[in-house]
Amino acid sequence: MTPTVARGRSALVRRLLPGLLLAVLALLLLPAAPASAHAVLVSSDPADGARVEAAPAAVRLTFDEAVSLPPGATVALSTTGQRVDEGPARLDGRVVVVPLRAAVPAGVYSVSWRLVSADSHVVSGSIRFGVQRDADAVQGPVVAGSPLDPALAGATGLTYLGLSLGLGVPAAAALLWPAVRARRRVLGPAAVGLALVLLATLAELLLRGPRASGGDWAGVLRLEDLGYTVTSLPGVVLLVRVVLLAVLAVLLLHRPAAAGRARLLAAGAVGVAVLLTVALLGHAADGVVALLVPAAVVHLAAMVLWLGGLVVLLAVVLPRVRRAPAAGLRLLRRWSVVAFVCVAALVVTGEIQAFPTVVPLDALWSTPYGVLLLVKLGLLAAVLAAAAAAQRTVARGSLPARLRLRRVLAAEVVGVVAILGVTGALSGTATAAETYGPPVTRTVAAGSDRLVVDVDRTRRGSAVLHVRALDPVGRPVRLAALDGALATEGVGALDVTFRRDGAGWRSTDATLPVSGEWTLTLDAEVSTASAYAAKVGWPVW
Incomplete structure (x- = not known):
């Protein structure tokens, strides 16, 4: 394209742009034509407000x-927002005909529609039925607690x-201090760690079934609940983890001194697979899996490498500092770089x-x-503050400072273990995005009066x-009748029934099954x- 043509097109765009903007603005400001509902619902199966003992196929x-x-055109939702x-x-x-999924469980359901009648007018509405x-016995989403929850959180921790x-101890030894990776002080913690993961995994296999069925400790050894677990996706993941742990134990603990590079790489790959099984059973699997699961794996890898490196420092490296100060301090400085990378990875993936x-x-x-x-x-x-103190100690390098270094590193280990405990509790806690929904109050003008609407919760469900009416000076106005309907994008005209409640009106059957900006028409x-x-x-x- 020549400069002259380019300038000509640019000038044309500049001339047309104001007109286009005015046209768009005019379209936005034009009042919407009111839609008159010409097609009328004459019947439904199930009927609006009906109770059926078996879920219909459609x-x-x-x-x-x-x-x-x-x-x-249509949406069928449970009161918890599940389609x-x-x-x-x-x-x-x-x-x-709105087909329903097979084996719809007991509950209350709403079917809303937004259709086009024969004369091109849009009609919308909804019905509700119970299985x-x-x-009218609407049940919102409830996070059911279980006496097994603390045990599951403990197993995760x-x-x-x-x-x-x-994983962390042998990985830190292999990456940073290969000469010590076959020592007893490295292999011992590694064996104990793999045994702990195996015990925790078996505990999860026993606990998940009775927790899902609403049972307690009496159901831990019930074969029916165990059968449910091992045939579910979480159960399959846990069984895969057991197999991976067995393979990892062989790769890391069997004749470790003879382990070559290929074997260490295989152990690393199996270790990443084990971390993946942990991530798949956490909150990361509830969101954008392609982003959150890899972030969770990196987060776990950084955490275990950090704590594993601290254990190797205390058990193996620090004694060498006394015998060979110069060499020991070089090992510590090498660790400082890896620790910084681990912390950076923890911060970034934690934010994600x-x-x-x-x-x-x-x-x-x-x-x-x-x-x-x-x-x-x-x-x-607090742990980062301790790590910074340890870094300053390494930089100075005097013997009294090395004695203080052991205490600082020990405090760092305790802090990281505490973080692991809190992380275990987090894994068993409903996320903030799943539970947040504070009450709200809205006031809107209505004629010369105003309506005050109090909503007890803004969580979907x-x-x-x-609703109460007040006159201009704040005195209650007694309404003779009140009707309402709830709507949001994609879901319209969910009828709300109000009953008199003292000077105001109250509804206990309102359902807001999906998140978004909802509008109540009164x-x-x-x-x-x-x-x-x-x-x-x-x-x-």
Whole structure:
């Protein structure tokens, strides 16, 4: 392209751009034409508000005229936000058939639609039905506790400790101090660590089944629960880990002095696979797996290498510092570089993992997961302070400083072990993004009055709504009737039933099954001659 042509096109763009911007602005400011619902739902199977004892294979919606189905026309949701429709809806004359998944469990479900009637107007609405439940007995998402939860968290923490000894100790010795990798002070902790991981893995196999079925310690040895575990995906991962641990034990502990480079590389690959089995059973598998699982593996690898290196320092390297100060200090300085890389990896991958689990920022100090994460960060800061003190000691290199170095390194080990314990607790705690949902209050003008809407929780699922009307001076206004509907992008017209509650109105059957910005539309009747409508919105997490 010649400069003249380029300048000409640039000038043309500059002339057209203001007009395009004005056209877009005009389109945005034009009032939306109100849609009149011409196609009317005349019946449904199951009926709106019905209770059925067996889940239907499909929900059938019959309209009084023909409709067409745009993309995403229907959504079938449980009160916990899980989609239960199977594939797209289909048309059978004037009947919209919404297929459901097989074996839909007991619960309350809503089916919403947004269709186009024969005269091109958009119609929307919803029905609700219960499977072995009353349709108005909405049950929100509940994180069920179990007496086995502390044991599972302990098994996870034991896994992290065992990995630090079984993988971190031999890895640090092989990478930094190859001359000591076959010594008893290295092989002993490695063997103990692998045994701890094996015991923790077997404990998880026994605990996951009864925990999933709502049982307690009596179900730990029940074959039915164990059968459920070993046939589930987590159980398969745990069984694979057992096999990998056996292979790793052979590669690391059998004739270690004769281990060549190929064998060490194989041990490293198997060790990474073991870390992968741990990451797949953590919170990383609940998000963007392609990003979070590799980040979790790197995070674990940095942690175990850091703690394993500290153990080798205390058990093997520091005694050499006394016998050969110059050589020992060179080993310590080499370790300082590796420790810095481990800490940097921990910080970066920790941020990657924390970002999707702590949303919004307020959840960091208002949820159990967020508080535990703050405790972990505090411990990490203390350990980094100890590491900085150790670095200064290495830089000085005098004998009294080396004596202080042992105490500083021991404190660092204790701190890292504490971090592993908190990490184990985090793995068994629902993330902040899964539990955050504080109550909110919204006020909206309605005629000369105002409506105050109190929402007991903003977590997706069920919510209790309380609405009261106040006059301009703040006195209660007694409404004769109140109707409402909830909507958000992709889900529209979920009816809300209000019942009188003193001077206000209360709803206990409101359902907000997905996260997003929800809008509550209220139609209030003050008297036979006075009524008003209002809309109020709030975020749902």
